[in-house]
Structures are given as C-alpha cells and as structure tokens.
Amino acid sequence: MRADFDTTRPHPARVYDYLLGGKDNFAADRETAETVMQSWPSVRTAARENRAFLGRAVRYLVQERGIRQFLDVGTGLPAANNVHEVAQALQPECRVVYADNDPIVLAHARALLASSPEGRTTYIDSDLRNPEKILASPEVAKTLDLSQPVALMLVAVLHFVPDEDGAAHCVSTLLDALPPGSYVVASHVTLEYNPDGVAGAGRTYQDRGLAGQLRTSDELAELVFDGLEMVDPGVVPVSEWRPDGDGPRPLRAEVNSNGGVARKP
Amino acid sequence: MGGLRMMVGGRPVRPAIDTSKPHSARMYDYYLGGKDNFAADRETAERALRSWPAVRTAVRENRAFLGRAVRYLVGEAGIRQFLDIGTGLPSANNVHEVAQAIAPECRVVYVDNDPIVLTHARSLLFSSPAGRTAFLDADLRDPAAILGSPEISATLDLGQPVALMLVAILHFVTDVDAPAALVASLLGALPPGSYLVASHVTPEHDPDGVAGLERAYRQGGVPAQARTSDDFAEMAFHGLEMIDPGLVLVSEWRPEETGPRPLASEVNWYGGIARKPHD
Numbered sequence: 315m316r317a318d319f320d321t322t323r324p325h326p327a328r329v330y331d332y333l334l335g336g337k338d339n340f341a342a343d344r345e346t347a348e349t350v351m352q353s354w355p356s357v358r359t360a361a362r363e364n365r366a367f368l369g370r371a372v373r374y375l376v377q378e379r380g381i382r383q384f385l386d387v388g389t390g391l392p393a394a395n396n397v398h399e400v401a402q403a404l405q406p407e408c409r410v411v412y413a414d415n416d417p418i419v420l421a422h423a424r425a426l427l428a429s430s431p432e433g434r435t436t437y438i439d440s441d442l443r444n445p446e447k448i449l450a451s452p453e454v455a456k457t458l459d460l461s462q463p464v465a466l467m468l469v470a471v472l473h474f475v476p477d478e479d480g481a482a483h484c485v486s487t488l489l490d491a492l493p494p495g496s497y498v499v500a501s502h503v504t505l506e507y508n509p510d511g512v513a514g515a516g517r518t519y520q521d522r523g524l525a526g527q528l529r530t531s532d533e534l535a536e537l538v539f540d541g542l543e544m545v546d547p548g549v550v551p552v553s554e555w556r557p558d559g560d561g562p563r564p565l566r567a568e569v570n571s572n573g574g575v576a577r578k579p
Numbered sequence: 580m581g582g583l584r585m586m587v588g589g590r591p592v593r594p595a596i597d598t599s600k601p602h603s604a605r606m607y608d609y610y611l612g613g614k615d616n617f618a619a620d621r622e623t624a625e626r627a628l629r630s631w632p633a634v635r636t637a638v639r640e641n642r643a644f645l646g647r648a649v650r651y652l653v654g655e656a657g658i659r660q661f662l663d664i665g666t667g668l669p670s671a672n673n674v675h676e677v678a679q680a681i682a683p684e685c686r687v688v689y690v691d692n693d694p695i696v697l698t699h700a701r702s703l704l705f706s707s708p709a710g711r712t713a714f715l716d717a718d719l720r721d722p723a724a725i726l727g728s729p730e731i732s733a734t735l736d737l738g739q740p741v742a743l744m745l746v747a748i749l750h751f752v753t754d755v756d757a758p759a760a761l762v763a764s765l766l767g768a769l770p771p772g773s774y775l776v777a778s779h780v781t782p783e784h785d786p787d788g789v790a791g792l793e794r795a796y797r798q799g800g801v802p803a804q805a806r807t808s809d810d811f812a813e814m815a816f817h818g819l820e821m822i823d824p825g826l827v828l829v830s831e832w833r834p835e836e837t838g839p840r841p842l843a844s845e846v847n848w849y850g851g852i853a854r855k856p857h858d
Contacts, residue, residue: 334839335839335842351632355628355632355633356632356633356635356636358841358842359633359635359841361839362839365838365839366836366838369838394837394839395837395838558836559646559835560672561639561642561672562611562612562639562642562643562671563639563671564636564639565635568635
C-alpha cells in the first residue's frame with residue numbers, strides 16, 4: 315500500500331464503484347456520491363452508460379478494427395465490462411495493461427489480472443498525470459508490442475485532470491508512443507445538457523479535494539481527438555455511441571457524458 | 580370509468596380531454612423524454628422524481644422488459660396475438676413493432692383509457708400488411724367492455740393463444756377495484772397456452788422513495804398502489820406456470836446486455852411472464 319492510502323478521503327474510483335452498486339468503497343466515497351446525487355440525481359445512470367460505452371467500444375475495436383492490445387488508464391475497480399473480459403471473450407489473445415492511481419484498485423488487481431491463458435493482463439500503480447512513468451514501466455514493455463496498434467482507453471478519467479495539470483500533454487505523450495493505426499477511446503463529463511446539476515456535482519468533488527475540469531464536446535474533441543480520424547458517429551453522448559438494441563435510451567440531461575473513438579492516422 | 584362515458588353515434592366517447600389533470604400515460608411519456616405531455620403531467624412527474632430520482636431509469640427498464648418479453652413470446656413461445664392493456668403513448672418497443680419484426684403476421688389490440696394515447700396510437704402505430712393492429716378506448720377496470728368489443732372480435736382469434744400484456748398498469752388499480760378479479764376475467768376468456776406479461780412497482784427496495792411517488796400521483800388525482808412481489812404474484816400469476824426466471828426485477832428478466840444493471844432501489848419494479856395451463 316502506498317503512503318497516500320487514506321480511506322477518510324473520497325477517491326473517484328471508489329465513488330464510481332459505489333454508483334455502480336459495488337462494495338469496494340468507504341464512508342467518504344459514499345458521502346461524496348450521495349451528495350453528487352442531490353444535484354445530479356441520475357448520476358448512476360451516467361456511470362452505467364459510461365461503462366456500457368466502454369464495453370461497446372472495446373467490442374467494436376476487437377471485432378471491427380482488429381485491435382488486440384489495450385492500455386487502459388484510470389481503470390477503476392473491477393465491474394461489469396472490464397476491458398480484458400470483453401476483449402478476450404472475442405479474441406482470447408488480447409493483451410491489456412491497466413493503470414490506476416488508487417491503491418484500492420491495486421488491491422483488487424488480482425481480479426483484473428485473471429487473463430485468458432492465450433492473452434495477458436498486467437497492472438500498473440500509476441497516474442495519468444505521469445504518462446512518462448506509464449510508458450517506461452516494465453509492465454508495458456513486457457505486455458504490449460508498441461510496434462503494433464494499441465487502443466488507449468481514457469474513459470471517465472480526463473475530467474479529473476485540469477488543463478493546468480497538463481491534460482493535453484498527458485494525452486499527446488501517450489498517443490505519440492503508439493504507432494499509426496492505434497486508437498483512442500475517451501469519455502468525459504460535460505456541463506452542456508444539465509449545467510446546474512453537473513456544476514453542483516463538480517463542486518462536490520472540488521470541495522472534497524478532488525480536482526477536476528468539466529469539458530464540452532468541442533473541448534473534449536480538441537483535447538483528445540485533434541488530428542485523429544473520428545470513428546462514426548463522432549463525439550456524442552456515451553449512450554448514443556453505437557447503442558445496442560432498440561429500447562429507450564436515457565436523456566442527455568441524465569447522462570451528461572460525451573464519448574468518442576478515433577484512429578491515429 | 581364507464582359512468583364518464585357518453586354515447587355518440589353508437590360509440591362511447593369521453594368528455595373533452597382534460598389536460599389540467601395529470602395522466603399516468605403522459606407522465607410515463609415525460610419520463611421517457613417524449614413530447615406528448617402537458618404542464619400538469621410534468622409537474623406531478625417532477626414531484627415524483629424528487630422522491631424517486633431514478634424513476635426514469637425504472638421506466639426505461641420497464642419498457643425494455645416489455646420489448647424482451649414480446650420477443651420471447653414471438654420468438655420462443657410461438658405467440659402471434661397480443662392484447663395490450665394500458666398501452667401508453669407510442670415509444671420505443673411498441674408491441675406490434677417488436678412482434679411484427681419477428682413475425683409480420685402478428686396481431687395486436689391496443690387498449691388505453693387516455694384519449695390522447697389513442698389519438699397518437701392510431702396515427703403512429705401502423706401494422707405490417709401481413710398483420711393487424713386495432714385500438715380500443717377502454718379501461719382495465721371494465722374487462723367485459725374490452726372482451727365484448729368489436730375490435731377484439733375483428734382482430735384476435737380467441738380460439739388460439741393470446742398474450743395478455745398488463746405492463747405497468749396494475750399499480751394504477753387499487754384494491755377497491757379488485758385487480759385479481761380483473762386479471763382472472765381477462766385470462767378466463769383466453770384459451771390454455773395463452774400468456775400473461777405483467778409488471779408492477781414495488782415498495783420493497785426503497786419504501787420512502789416509492790411512497791413519495793404514490794403520494795405525488797394521488798395528490799394529482801391518479802390512484803397508485805405499489806405492491807410487494809408476493810402480493811403481485813398472488814394477484815396476477817396465481818395458478819399460472821411461471822416462465823424462467825420467474826417474478827424478478829424487470830431489469831433482471833432475461834437481460835440481453837452484459838453491461839452494469841441498475842440497482843434494485845432504482846428499479847423498484849417487478850415483472851414476469853406466465854403461461855395459462857391446460858386444465
């Protein structure tokens with residue numbers, strides 16, 4: 315365990331776990347989540363839609379684009395649609411490096427590391443704000459072949475990296491290390507559809523020492539997808555990105571999260 | 580409801596539509612993001628949302644359950660006829676669309692007591708050429724009017740199995756109106772091998788939130804009564820053969836996607852399918 319392991323303070327990964335109905339969270343995480351729900355009552359829907367987007371994006375990349383390698387930064391606690399489970403169910407040889415800065419996620423890494431025999435999963439205790447450390451890690455070197463396309467997963471993590479923490483540098487450093495034909499998958503909370511509710515949620519995080527920055531779909535596109543080839547349908551609410559099935563979908567003002575997938579040319 | 584009816588040209592009609600009072604179908608439409616609702620519907624719905632914030636999620640899960648149930652009945656159980664009572668406003672997963680996408684010859688009678696529903700339904704719910712849809716202005720509390728209607732006799736063959744759809748409607752029938760007897764009357768008119776699909780709000784997983792929704796509805800003049808899964812089973816499914824997985828949260832009834840599912844305390848809604856046995 316790292317020195318900064320402190321369950322009296324909330325952590326985004328554990329708040330997210332609580333929103334998804336998980337058990338790997340503490341009183342401070344639950345208090346944060348419950349306060350967020352007061353201003354953004356449908357935030358659980360948003361968390362689920364984001365997770366479902368993650369699953370559809372991984373399936374799409376494995377099935378339609380032949381991707382077999384993933385670098386998932388800001389993994390969060392094990393839940394439905396862990397990247398390697400979705401990917402290896404389609405292609406058992408898929409390889410996944412998970413990176414997260416929450417020591418609790420590390421404690422659960424064994425659950426994440428149950429790879430198929432043909433593939434491989436590894437875990438790095440590392441932060442998106444230190445992309446050089448991620449890229450230099452022995453786990454990346456021994457798990458991924460960086461001469462072959464990789465999908466960089468930045469799902470529901472960039473809104474915890476403000477511009478002043480070098481969000482653009484983090485993204486470009488990681489993308490620069492990947493060969494042409496690689497992909498990036500990103501999702502991000504936005505103020506566009508329910509400004510008051512989401513602003514309240516943002517304040518709740520900030521009041522508890524969790525830095526963040528809400529970005530519009532245009533700002534997300536500029537931060538992550540600039541110069542890349544967007545996959546249809548572009549940057550859209552995560553619930554509207556190649557949805558499965560024909561049932562009713564949540565309102566944008568419930569989801570408040572945009573996402574997209576792009577290819578490095 | 581029968582007392583409200585007037586007769587015009589031999590057909591029962593209602594007094595002019597009163598949009599100053601909320602209606603459950605239009606509130607449901609509002610939750611789903613539809614446009615066929617009025618200020619009174621939105622106001623009551625917003626009050627309900629304050630007490631049960633995930634009610635939109637619950638309504639979507641109910642609607643998705645409806646879709647999966649119809650697909651199961653047509654795709655696996657061989658059903659080709661539906662009697663859908665409490666249709667609601669056209670939305671995703673309208674019964675005949677789901678059914679006729681699998682078997683175009685499917686026939687559906689839609690029944691609702693909201694004239695706005697019927698107006699929209701008639702203009703939007705077009706049948707495939709091979710099948711048929713009909714629309715009936717009637718109330719679940721008057722099963723004789725439903726069963727004796729010309730729409731039923733012209734559309735359904737009651738010598739063959741029918742799926743009776745009572746989705747998200749029985750919680751608007753309070754005990755005073757003897758819902759178990761209403762279900763029994765309707766099922767009694769259908770042959771063995773017919774099915775019942777029903778879903779119902781429960782207080783079990785979030786008693787305070789659901790009680791607040793009931794209050795909001797009642798204050799708006801809409802009777803509402805949540806029932807436990809046991810009471811619901813006894814009322815609707817007694818003596819029938821439950822189809823796996825039995826009576827469960829609508830979100831847990833043969834879910835099709837692998838992603839995370841909502842919590843029980845968000846959904847607060849049970850659903851199930853059962854088959855009418857041979858004697």
